[in-house]
Amino acid sequence: MTLLSAPCYHWSKLLAGNTKGGSLAHFFFLRGVFSDVKAEQAQRDRIRTVAERVARSYGLDIFDVQFRRESHGWVLRVIIDRPDPGPAAQAGDAALDPSGDSIGIAECQQVSQDLSAILDVEEEALGLSLPDNYTLEVSSPGLDRPLRHPADYRRFTGRLAKIVSREPIGGQSAFAGRIEALESGPDGETVLLVEGRRTHRIPLVKVSRANLDVEF
Structure with missing residues (x-):
């Protein structure tokens, strides 16, 4: 298949x-x-x-x-x-x-x-x-499928992803890394994206677009 x-x-x-x-x-x-x-x-x-x-x-x-x-x-x-x-x-x-x-x-x-x-x-x-x-x-959605809903981030925890934010977060608006978790809080849900030794915390409400990154 x-x-x-x-x-x-x-x-x-x-x-x-x-x-x-x-x-x-x-x-x-x-x-x-x-x-x-x-x-x-x-x-x-x-x-x-x-x-x-x-x-x-x-x-x-x-x-x-x-x-x-x-x-x-x-x-x-x-x-x-x-x-x-x-x-x-x-x-x-x-x-x-x-x-x-x-x-x-x-x-x-x-x-x-x-x-x-x-x-x-x-x-x-x-x-x-x-x-x-x-x-x-x-x-099919493809190897680089979009991530649109909170359930998508939970489903693909551990996978590589690319995320673009609507506004800079910590001086950065384009992120690439591995999805570590999706946390829920009083201000909504936040995806934790691990890039090398850094962990980016990106609120879902600030995500402009996101998709899985192709892994080989």
């Missing part, structure tokens, strides 16, 4: 093309159809609900759902993930193994096929507006 930073499976359908398996699939042309931000968010929420239903059937979670217009057209990108193994599993050596959470090509393919079929059948019931051209990508 391989962990990929690039999409591990692509499902595309063009107006003049054929879909795999003979089923007609679509991409959600949200921008331009829905100028109301709330309406667009509602559409995205409906799609995520369906994607979560499909992912759960394979014992997986949805990490993110994105809609973007790229050079080759509109893309619906669904990123699947394994569920958080919990504190007991994280306490073992497996927490330090970057391959332990790997998502395989077969899993991306299964989710892509099922999601495409369900969205086609339930388009009207979901209240979606679907054009004919789309690219549906199902992928």
Whole structure:
């Protein structure tokens, strides 16, 4: 099983093309159809609900759902993930193994096929507006996956990470090191990042972006 930073499976359908398996699939042309931000968010929420239903059937979670217009057209990108193994599993050596959470090509393919079929059948019931051209990508979060929630820092304790803060902390705004712990306090949660002999204390509320660093 391989962990990929690039999409591990692509499902595309063009107006003049054929879909795999003979089923007609679509991409959600949200921008331009829905100028109301709330309406667009509602559409995205409906799609995520369906994607979560499909992912759960394979014992997986949805990490993110994105809609973007790229050079080759509109893309619906669904990123699947394994569920958080919990504190007991994280306490073992497996927490330090970057391959332990790997998502395989077969899993991306299964989710892509099922999601495409369900969205086609339930388009009207979901209240979606679907054009004919789309690219549906199902992928893993990648080796350098983003860290967005407190649970992410707990899950990947012991792993190398890069963090950029919204404002300087101790005269520094870019950090790289190993996640030692996530502490809770009256002012919120703080990640402890060990860089050599230094331990940086970075409040999560001050984190602009963070991601795992690739280990070899």
